[in-house]
Amino acid sequence: MRKLKLTREEIKRVIKDTELDNIIFDVETSELTSIKAGGRALCYFIADKMSDLKKMIETCMKNQIEFMVIGDGTNILFSDKYIDLVLLKLGRDFDYLEFSDGNKIIAGAAYKLLKFVVAAAVRGYDFSDLSGIPGTIGGSVMGNSGSKYRGICDFVERVSYISKKGGNIREETIGLSDDDFGYRHFYIPDLIVLTRIVLNTGKSDRNNILEKIASRIKNKKLTQPVNVKSSGCFFKNIPGCSESTGELIEKCGLKGFVYGGARISDKHANFIENFDNSSSEDIFILSKIVKDIVMDKFKIELEYEVKVVGF
Numbered sequence: 001m002r003k004l005k006l007t008r009e010e011i012k013r014v015i016k017d018t019e020l021d022n023i024i025f026d027v028e029t030s031e032l033t034s035i036k037a038g039g040r041a042l043c044y045f046i047a048d049k050m051s052d053l054k055k056m057i058e059t060c061m062k063n064q065i066e067f068m069v070i071g072d073g074t075n076i077l078f079s080d081k082y083i084d085l086v087l088l089k090l091g092r093d094f095d096y097l098e099f100s101d102g103n104k105i106i107a108g109a110a111y112k113l114l115k116f117v118v119a120a121a122v123r124g125y126d127f128s129d130l131s132g133i134p135g136t137i138g139g140s141v142m143g144n145s146g147s148k149y150r151g152i153c154d155f156v157e158r159v160s161y162i163s164k165k166g167g168n169i170r171e172e173t174i175g176l177s178d179d180d181f182g183y184r185h186f187y188i189p190d191l192i193v194l195t196r197i198v199l200n201t202g203k204s205d206r207n208n209i210l211e212k213i214a215s216r217i218k219n220k221k222l223t224q225p226v227n228v229k230s231s232g233c234f235f236k237n238i239p240g241c242s243e244s245t246g247e248l249i250e251k252c253g254l255k256g257f258v259y260g261g262a263r264i265s266d267k268h269a270n271f272i273e274n275f276d277n278s279s280s281e282d283i284f285i286l287s288k289i290v291k292d293i294v295m296d297k298f299k300i301e302l303e304y305e306v307k308v309v310g311f
């Protein structure tokens with residue numbers, strides 16, 4: 001006989017019984033994302049230790065409790081509805097950076113990408129193509145984030161992750177091949193949580209790299225609304241299209257278009273801003289309007305770059 005799904009209260013009881021620390025029930029998801037919109041989620045758990053992370057995952061899997069990993073929430077939009085999810089966040093033991101011999105750099109998945117790019121530059125490693133991108137290295141690899149020049153996966157040699165292969169929860173380490181990633185895309189079938197990333201790149205003059213980083217960040221500030229609540233680019237660029245998605249949206253005359261508390265940025269049309277206490281519903285409806293208008297004008301189906309959850 002199929003096991004019945006647990007109720008909310010039963011799930012909370014099962015999670016309390018783990019006796020793990022750092023658990024918040026009925027968490028406000030708007031506090032966990034850069035776009036600052038969204039309703040409550042059943043549980044938020046920060047795993048400071050690998051053993052705690054494994055215990056929570058095992059508990060969820062055994063009891064058919066749905067869960068999702070979050071980094072810094074700079075590429076996620078949660079719905080306004082109550083979401084029956086356990087949100088897993090990597091804490092203390094996953095927040096580190098190590099430099100080893102042979103141009104290898106090892107980062108815990110919770111380490112911030114912004115800090116990483118500068119720390120690497122100080123030692124002569126050039127990751128300036130990844131300058132100015134908020135969030136964690138783990139989140140960055142999961143979406144192969146980057147610039148028009150390169151994505152982070154171009155620099156990733158190996159990753160460690162919590163795997164669910166054969167129903168067993170254990171950490172695996174694998175080398176990456178080009179088949180594992182593409183434009184804003186990374187996929188390992190049995191991956192549950194990315195924990196550790198080994199990156200590699202050549203060395204060059206550190207002052208030159210630091211100058212490149214400063215110039216990329218300056219340019220980003222000029223062309224993107226970096227100090228406004230947003231989730232970065234809302235839609236992916238279209239492979240093979242000579243124009244960026246921002247340019248397509250701009251050509252539809254949508255810059256500055258407002259729906260409720262949400263607005264298409266005046267600076268960059270692929271950014272949706274939460275400029276006035278927007279609900280997630282406003283942001284989502286605005287994204288649908290953009291999709292419809294772009295489809296009408298260019299016969300192009302836009303795909304979300306932002307992970308929309310609970311809609």
Ligand SMILES: Cc1cc2nc3c(=O)[nH]c(=O)nc-3n(C[C@H](O)[C@H](O)[C@H](O)COP(=O)(O)OP(=O)(O)OC[C@H]3O[C@@H](n4cnc5c(N)ncnc54)[C@H](O)[C@@H]3O)c2cc1C
Nearest residue numbers: 071072073074075135136138139140142145146193194232
């Ligand atoms: C102002 C601004 C500018 C931005 N500029 C850029 C840019 O130039 N280029 C670009 O590519 N992006 C950009 N972004 C988007 C975003 O910063 C990146 O996608 C970032 O890498 C996401 O990292 P995160 O830690 O916030 O991930 P989150 O948003 O928390 O998560 C993103 C996805 O990764 C998954 N995930 C996160 N961590 C893990 C993990 N350890 N294991 C398994 N899954 C995980 C989540 O489940 C989710 O599906 C920008 C965003 C903002 C707000």
